[in-house]
Amino acid sequence: MSSAWLWQAPSFMLLSGSMLMLLLALWISLRPAFAGRAAFVGMQLTLAWWCGMAALEYATTWPELKADLARWTWPAIVLGPTFWLLFALRYLYGHGAPLGWRGHALAWSMPLLIGVLAVTDSLHHGLYRSYMPIRAGVDSQLHYFAGPVFYFGALYLYLLMLGALTLMLLSLSRCARVYRKQYLGFVLASLPPWIANVGYITQTWTLFDFDPTPFALTFTCLIFAWLIRHGQLFDLIPVARTLLLDALPDPVLVLDRRRRIVEANPAARRWLGDEPVGRPLDDWHWLAEGLAMHERDVLHHDDHAFEISRQPLGTPARSAGELVLLRDVSHRIRTEQTLSSAMIVLEAQLEANQQLQEQLHEAAIRDPLTGSYNRRFLAEIAPRELSHAARTGQPLALALIDFDHFKRLNDSDGHAAGDAALVAFARGWQSHGRADDYCFRYGGEEWLLLLSGCNAAQAAERVDALRQAFAREPIGTQRRTLTFSAGIAVFPADGGDLAGLTAAADAALYHAKATGRNRVVTAAAPPTTCNETDA
Ligand SMILES: Nc1nc2c(ncn2[C@@H]2O[C@H](COP(=O)(O)OP(=O)(O)OP(=O)(O)O)[C@@H](O)[C@H]2O)c(=O)[nH]1
Incomplete structure (x- = not known):
């Protein structure tokens, strides 16, 4: 029986890619926290798994083992884009991304289903109907005949990728100049594996007789490394922005052109309830009315008083929405009111004292019988x-x-x-x-x-x-x-x-x-x- 393993350059390339991704995940874990870090690290780990499995699949000479390894790659294949979309939501929309428990259930149930179907494929052959060596020889790779699970999984993954790409393009069109390079980097980083995968699925492109996607993932990893090193990705500005917004005791909202809430910091969420992102501002009448007031006017709601300041976003020619800051001035106003009531009491007391003093002085300088001076x-x-x-x-x-x-x-x-x-x-x-x-x-x-x-x-x-x-x-x-x-x-x-x-x-x-x-x-x-x- 021939040796089970034949280590060639493509396997080493894939192993190196896998190592790179592990190192990137480690590096990111050790850096300061930012919105979406867990999802990003999760994505790098699953992609490392994908590349590692691909390296082993490429290296083994046993077709059955190749097919099994290909099946065990699938959990990583479905988890990678899921993490990518979650990261995009968290990073682009802050900690308050529109993802409640329902969103999480939805996000994780599909990868779980596809993953289970993939690793149990030898029982039902829904993923690969069959496979055959591409050519004769121990170093030949396999050609897989895709089953319905494969196409369903691929369709689902493409939808996830499309969702993430749309979010990034939307952010790119609206974001301040300082974030543009980063968001463009995200779009570019997501393109190589996607292009490679489209080429592979449509059977127009293979690399070393193999799926080019895991090779392209290495490029993605390198783009990220470059962005982190030179593009200040996950660095001071976005990190500070998130921390600052989260730490602010005053509610901050970002509204899009149609007055829908696209971002709300935790302070704003305390006032607006669980999931304000994505909903129209008019759902909160008191706030919508508040925004119709003048800049210096004070908005009163639930025993609290807010001073509203609004900052338009985008260019004068093309508005992208606005940033709304509600400064909670309740304490100041209550203090002012207490102070002014105290002042009124004090003034009344002073006046009474003055009157009393005048009366005493009058009494002291007048004769009680005739009222004349004494x-x-x-x-x-x-x-x-x-x-x-x-x-x-x-x-x-x-x-x-x-x-x-x-x-x-x-x-x-x-x-x-x-x-x-x-x-x-x-x-x-x-x-x-x-x-x-x-x-x-x-x-x-x-x-x-x-x-x-x-x-x-x-x-x-x-x-x-x-x-x-x-x-x-x-x-x-x-x-x-x-x-x-x-x-x-x-x-x-x-x-x-x-x-x-x-x-x-x-x-x-x-x-x-x-x-x-x-x-x-x-x-x-x-x-x-x-x-x-x-x-
Ligand atoms: N009813 C009243 N009598 C007063 C008061 N203060 C002083 N007297 C009286 O004023 C009188 C002053 O009397 P005298 O100093 O002798 O002076 P007189 O009777 O006016 O005599 P001549 O000054 O010399 O014209 C006294 O009988 C006092 O008791 C007062 O507040 N009320």
Whole structure:
């Protein structure tokens, strides 16, 4: 019996191709992760299996073993394009490729079925009806007479390849310039085995009397290696793009020209549900309405607020769709709202505090019985009024007023009548005082007036008018009348400060009392007296 193996150059070529694919799979596994890496590694492993089996098939001299090895190649033949399509979906459409569990079941059931039918072919001959050596001699390869499983498998594989190619061409037509070289590389890489296979199936091309497809796969492997080395395939940009999109807490969507979702990052999926890719945007009314809003408007949905920004894709002449970023600004808006409510409360509190302070100040500077200013306010206001008078050169008159025989009123009509007299004086002052005058309750029944811009004569005239009016005022239940005496001093002639002026006015008041009461006396020496009719 002849030796089972005859190792020739084509076998070594195929073995080398298989090794290359294993190395590529290892290399890719050790590189940073990217979308579709598992599918890509899976594809390289199955293609390595295909090439390895083909090498053995080519090398064996036993026809039965050749046929068995050819049958055992089939699981790899069907798995390779399946992985290729999965990779295309994952790589081109990100982690969120439109493939749910149904898609996976569909993707793996067919390779499983065809694989099982292929390895059990010796029982039913659905894959190869028969086979015969191409020529005489131990090194002859086999010619296979294909059965229905073969054609069904080939048709299925061609459909998968066509699907992957369509995805790549679509991406190529829409992608940004930076990805174009890569996608073109994918298309080119998938062509050699396909062309070789078409040639083999149509019986127009064999290589070394053998199927040229596994040889062409080596070219595919080399194109990938070149793309990874020189074309930055699976490198920074796509890897970063995927990682960035996946890591973004804000929803990002890519819409095609017809407003269908073609990509959605995990954050977007949390809002849109399981499988948004491939569905029209209008399925989510709230989002479709949001996109109709102005750029800076905020879209509210489910207790959340989003700021929408949109970036057209493609060229101005030919739109490819748009990128939509929904920036979740709920936290910011909630914080702003809390802050503004806190501000409103704070402002109200500040205003209340201010009002309270004003009330306290008012209470502190006013006499509770008559509502007139008290001596505390006099001490506060006098320096200001005096410096104003000094600055402007205007006179400032100070009048000290004391009720006449007030004790008598208290004693005869009671304390309430005395209080009524004090209130009556304060009220009477209201109609005599000017806007820039001040009236202070200086002591028990003593009053101090500050009259801006008045010289001694003007002040005496005004205080005397007040005196006359007060003298006519009926007081208490007995409707008695009361008079007052007044002393006037003027700044700066009679005193340079409050103490000096008060002392001068007090001297004039003393003079008024001493000379008969119910009169107004100015401090200017000798004191001038107005109206000396005693009550
Ligand atoms: N009803 C009332 N009486 C007051 C108040 N404050 C002071 N008095 C009284 O005012 C009176 C002041 O009396 P006197 O200082 O003797 O002066 P007078 O009786 O006005 O006499 P002459 O000043 O000399 O005209 C006292 O009887 C005080 O009790 C007050 O708030 N209400």
